[in-house]
Amino acid sequence: MTRQTFLTRVRQMSDTLNDTTEYPDELLKDLAGMVHLDEWRKLLGEAPYYQTAARTVTLDDQRTFAWSALTTGTGNAVQTAFRVLEIADREGHNLTYAQPDRVRLADLSRLQTTQKLWTRNGARVQTFGTTGGDTLTVLVNYVPCSLANLASDADVVDFPDEWLPVLFYETAALVLTKGGREIGAANDLLRMADMLRQKMLADIRRYVGQPYILGADDGMWEWGA
Structure with a gap:
């Protein structure tokens, strides 16, 4: 219309x-x-998966990338990122979401974990267990123009x-x-x-007939795994 x-x-x-x-x-x-x-x-x-797109981002030396990098296009073709659904590195390993108040963003050196993590920090996305210059693939859903x-x-x-x-x-x-x-x-x-x-x-909200499966919403890293 x-x-x-x-x-x-x-x-x-x-x-x-x-x-x-x-x-x-x-x-x-x-x-x-x-x-x-x-x-x-x-x-x-x-x-969340009704309308998705994959974005490729490169980490800076602080292992971050701009949230705005997840929005692409201009004019009628703009796709504004709404929520991150998945982040994966070049080897196909998924990064686990961490709540910002769990990772001491003011002092990143104090986070002791072997897990690959990501969290939102203001206008940027902070990652852990990664290296500056790494390329990540981010699956997002988005709103149109x-x-x-x-x-x-x-x-x-x-x-x-x-x-x-x-x-x-x-x-x-x-x-x-x-x-x-x-x-x-x-x-x-x-x-x-x-x-x-x-x-x-x-x-x-549902495309299949199988029932929902209940499960914990946090990651293993929060339990010391």
Whole structure:
């Protein structure tokens, strides 16, 4: 669906088709852009492997790389990294995630471990058990270009087609909160958006029929292995 058609749907939902003065397209684009990215993050939070890409990074002499290196592309083709799913070295060994408060980032020399680890430290990713200059492969999931940042109204909004009404309802609800004049109607739209969202998330969070297996979420290194 093009952005222009999307905006028309939002106006239909919010009953603002003939009110472009109080509700200009630029306002709708700003609100829709926020909703678009927020719904992508919800989707990827429930189904992390729904949309993935592999990035190649090179470690500096502090064994770090910039988080921004995981975002690629420009304009409509930008892919903004949301979450890291896996990091592997050239030999195919996976690095284990470590919580930042467990690794004494202020004094890296005090971490005694033989495990290959990584953690987020501000704008950079810190690794352990690696060497400066090493090349790593990082699997991430990502959000696409925001609806608000598309080059033109003729460009297509990137979202699962059958669930676009989630975006219509959520955006229309925000539109109707302008000035606090239609809060009741906005709440009705929010309830509809949430009902559809829950259906969407239930649909995409599982691809197989096998039951979930419970297991610890931490790594062996935290237990002294």
